[in-house]
Amino acid sequence: MEDADKLVDAIKAKKDRKAVIVGVPRLFTSGIAAFYEGYYANKGIKIVKGTVATGFDSDANGEVKAVKLKDGRVMDADIVVVGVGGRPLITLFKGQVAEEKGGIKVI
DSSP states (O other): OHHHHHHHHHHHHSSSOOEEEEOOGGGSOHHHHHHHHHHHHTTTOOOOOSOOEEEEEEOTTSOEEEEEETTSOEEEOSEEEEOOOOOOOOGGGTTTSOEETTEEOOO
């Protein structure tokens, strides 16, 4: 909740900010993805597919100014939300703990 509150505050702080959302294609089925692509495109949201984020540019204060893409493009940004998920590195514990769904099972 704290991160969500900070995001809302950042968005409210200044109008006409440029936001970039970095995500992964496996989030939705193709049908659901197509629906949301159309929905957001109708609202003027640009969806960039077929490439990945490789880095960020920031100013002297450490605030993000752009997102670098693997295909060479650079997207101006005032706000970046990264929602790519993650997988735990469990190889250190292989055979020592119970595993479940690619992670360590906890009780």
